[in-house]
Amino acid sequence: MDIQKFVDYVHGDNKVEPKDMMPDDYRQLLVRQISQHAHSEVVGMLPEANWISRAPSLRRKMALLAKVQDEAGHGLYLYAATETLGNGNMIADRDALYEDMLAGKAKYSSIFNYPTLSWADIGAIGWLVDGAAIMNQVMLMGNSYGPYSRAMVRICKEESFHQRQGYEILMALCRGTKQQKEMAQIALNRFWWPALMMFGPPDEHSSNSRVSMNYRVKRETNDSLRQRFIDVSVPQAEFLGLRIPDKSLKWNEERGHYDFGELPWSEFQEVLKGNGPCNKKRMEAKRKAQRENEWVKAAAVAFSEKQIKEEHNL
Numbered sequence: 319m320d321i322q323k324f325v326d327y328v329h330g331d332n333k334v335e336p337k338d339m340m341p342d343d344y345r346q347l348l349v350r351q352i353s354q355h356a357h358s359e360v361v362g363m364l365p366e367a368n369w370i371s372r373a374p375s376l377r378r379k380m381a382l383l384a385k386v387q388d389e390a391g392h393g394l395y396l397y398a399a400t401e402t403l404g405n406g407n408m409i410a411d412r413d414a415l416y417e418d419m420l421a422g423k424a425k426y427s428s429i430f431n432y433p434t435l436s437w438a439d440i441g442a443i444g445w446l447v448d449g450a451a452i453m454n455q456v457m458l459m460g461n462s463y464g465p466y467s468r469a470m471v472r473i474c475k476e477e478s479f480h481q482r483q484g485y486e487i488l489m490a491l492c493r494g495t496k497q498q499k500e501m502a503q504i505a506l507n508r509f510w511w512p513a514l515m516m517f518g519p520p521d522e523h524s525s526n527s528r529v530s531m532n533y534r535v536k537r538e539t540n541d542s543l544r545q546r547f548i549d550v551s552v553p554q555a556e557f558l559g560l561r562i563p564d565k566s567l568k569w570n571e572e573r574g575h576y577d578f579g580e581l582p583w584s585e586f587q588e589v590l591k592g593n594g595p596c597n598k599k600r601m602e603a604k605r606k607a608q609r610e611n612e613w614v615k616a617a618a619v620a621f622s623e624k625q626i627k628e629e630h631n632l
């Protein structure tokens with residue numbers, strides 16, 4: 319196929335749909351990114367689910383339950399979008415992709431390998447992790463693949479509610495007792511750098527960015543989104559009365575942005591290799607869920623097969 323024609327097409331802000339012709343490396347890039355995104359959503363349920371039974375009030379529990387269920391829904395939209403890309407050469411079946419993640423062959427976001435040690439961590443996740451996810455996903459709403467771009471629109475609406483509920487948890491803690499405010503500060507200290515690393519490696523080490531930008535999957539680079547996230551988060555931290563744990567953080571009048579310190583990239587590499595604080599625990603939890611809930615899937619398949627037979631008098 320004429321690759322340049324395809325590139326011109328996507329640069330004209332046109333969408334590619336499942337049955338359209340597309341270059342193999344475009345299909346491959348999308349299967350990799352969308353499935354990793356889906357895995358992140360479903361693994362991302364674990365750190366927060368850890369606090370459902372210990373939420374401090376019924377209202378907080380309801381909001382957290384709804385949020386965690388939303389993440390499962392995001393995983394479903396994204397696995398469904400990935401499946402539209404399967405063809406004779408490319409396996410995009412959700413079970414196969416999920417198995418790749420369980421086997422450690424496919425990645426999911428580094429952030430979900432950190433523990434949630436206090437209730438304030440749930441606030442920090444909503445504010446920073448969902449905040450970073452939105453920053454990235456608003457950009458992805460404009461990506462060139464129709465099913466992914468449309469999934470992003472809905473996901474972004476739900477993520478905005480998630481971000482608000484997290485920030486509101488921290489507002490309550492920061493207006494509470496001295497110990498509650500300290501708890502919020504400790505959560506910010508632990509989640510700040512991991513949240514910044516969600517945007518991926520620095521641009522010069524981002525192996526996929528060039529092709530991704532050319533195909534309009536990514537429309538902005540890792541570093542530019544990270545900078546924007548820092549610029550919007552600093553005043554939000556100030557409003558809470560919390561300190562960002564970065565001594566180098568300083569407004570740069572000339573650049574019109576905050577300067578910031580070096581991110582702990584060696585920690586990021588270790589987390590990607592499977593050596594983060596919770597990598598093993600997360601995969602064990604998902605394998606256990608798969609084993610123990612296999613019967614639910616089998617029952618759903620048996621039920622749908624029975625219905626099809628009845629509807630068609632087979």
Ligand code: FAQ
Binds near residue numbers: 350358451516540
């Ligand atoms: N963690 O060449 P690049 C959420 C990998 S959803 C792990 O720059 P790319 C909602 C990358 O895969 C959060 N691995 O890669 C929620 C690549 O390896 P590969 C997830 C990472 O794809 C909230 C290698 O490093 N969001 O939080 C990470 O162009 C609360 C080189 O990197 C998405 O997935 C990382 N942080 O850019 C849920 C959004 N960063 O595959 C529950 C969609 C990079 O070649 C609770 N994804 N790597 O072996 C994207 O926008 C992109 O994939 C990036 C990375 C920006 C994440």
